[in-house]
Amino acid sequence: MPVKVSVLAAKMAQKASRMLNKSGSNIPGVVARKIDKNVLKKLADKTEKIIFISGTNGKTTTSQIVGHIFRESGYQIIHNSEGSNMITGITTAFIDNEGLVTGKKADVAIIEIDEGSIERVSKEVKPDLMVFTNFFRDQLDRFGEIDILVNKIGEVLKTTDAKLVLNADDPFVSRLGRIGMEADYFGLGKEAFQFEQHNMIESTFCPECGEPLDYSYTHYGQLGHYHCSCGFGRQTPKYEILNLEVNKGLTFKTNVGTFTLPILGSYNAINALAAISVCLESGLTYEQIQKALNTFSVENGRMEWFENKGKQVVLNLAKNPAGVNVSLSESNYNNDKRQYLLVLNDLAYDGRDISWIWDADYEKIKNSLTDKVICSGIRAEDMAVRIKYAGIPEEKIVIINDIEKAVEELVSSRVNSYVVPNYTALEPTRKALVKRLKSL
């Protein structure tokens, strides 16, 4: 079947869906795949360069940075947004690139891909370059254990010719460097930055032999400099951060030059380094990259910053223990008074099981500096219990299930605020903040 037929149908479906005021990012993909199950393969086959970006945390930010750098460097790109990182969303991104008269517009695809979708998508799209940020435990009932996931991904990758760009500091990611494919690494040097430590228990066993890994240095979680007596260990990164400064933005010195970008969140330096590694491996220059980074901004609730009567309000999505830990750590890099808004939903996309909040270190919330912890969302009551057992007195804990009202309560106090919603809670929380506050 000519690919134009399914593309046309998909575009009509998209129009219809937009007229019905639905966002429609998955609908064209769904329709096109119904008409021609090979549509994605056909469109991908005629795309010159395909970059996949995956991992548990940081894939959206990494993908956004890569996309921004390519665009600023003059490329037309195929680019899916977060939330459209499974097969139908990815199909939609390729369809959007098709002009019905003019033919395809872009030759480079920068695709964020859900780690659980790699197997299915890779049957149809063969990436040229694939970057992995990290593997943490995600919403528990969705993927099963990390071991199984990484094994599966390894098997799938072997069916492609992708060059791998891997986080040297994550033993789980690094393990993919041993499946016989070309791989380069990025990482963070010892003493490059003092991350706040987490209590969370993550993989510290060798993924090859099962013995405990020996760490000479830990960044946070299972990320660090490790080796095992069996020979498995951290690989020397081709791109390495030697020093990181966080100050209204990130500045980091690497072995290939110093980079500055105006976003928050110390751990975002690792996402930025992943993005930079991808761009350098794709032939872009240091100058192109740095020029683009100057104008990068986030508008998606990832360390997004607002102002409330002279006080900062930091919004950061966290959908798993590792994400919560880094989000709460961000509030502890100063000693100002603060309040928190923690929003917890348990819809299908969040994972129905919210047990994971007990694997996250809410103990990072310092009672002496905290005025109030507002718990919101469908499972606000569960969050309140978690916070009580993290050592915050009950009189500081407020339950307001309705997100709009919770944000109202938050902005009524003039104090630094940290807002941490999980996946489906992010959009309503962000909307309520945007409605009331100025972006920074």
Added chain:
Amino acid sequence: MKKHKHKNQSNKEIKKTELEPNRFSLGNDILESSLKTKTTSLKVLNLYHFFPDKLNLYGDRGNIISLVKRCEWRGIKVNVIEVSKTDGLTLDDMDMFFIGGGSDREQSLATDELQKIKGKLKQKIENGVPGLTICGGYQFLGKDYIDANGNRLETLGILDFSTVAKQPRLIGNVLIKSEKFGDIVGFENHGGRTYHSFDTLGNVEKGNGNDDESHKEGLVYRNLIGTYLHGPILPKNPSIADFIIEKAIENRYGAQAAHDWMTALDNKLENQARNSVWQRVRNG
């Protein structure tokens, strides 16, 4: 930045939280307050947490947090003894214990270790030492586990019951009516069906529980509780947490101490969270 301590830990059988604050500890607040408690009172309990490095799925460490905090709020200090190897372990000073579930590989490593002390563990259970075992930790107390391929795995054999793995996996919220503990809420995620004739935690109102036929969930034998419920179970069901604590006090310090020390706590938030889950799940 701290250097990792794993290497030196791997040679040690046990470590006590009070002696060695590390990444497995529950946060400085707890540590500090428990150290303070030590100097002002003699109310001390030892909680053995088996294999927190291997059996740590689904937020089950929340059960440890619950036991520690509910003791702390009553002026009782809990030493959390994190067991990673069992060689030379006597269990003599064990007042209560916890075993969670893990992935298959980790579960089998943990079971190998537990085999070495199963006689002592059985004796403790017979003597009424309270314990909470969840999912894999629960299944592996039985005499065998038949996996999805029909292979029989040797388990600890401390109690006479069997588990058979089947499809589909049973996943979702669970509501239990319990005579002993009142309403219980939790979240199950298991392939195994456990069949036994011991007492249970109660009747399943929603969800599956031990298997998909009997409408019963969990196992109660003396002061041992086995259950499929994550959530974790103790924070939202404080009557179970308090049962474990009370029995631990009773065994070591006597019935009068158990009565005196178990001051009533304000469970407003816990009850609110449990009721909220109950309403949603029953109606949904």
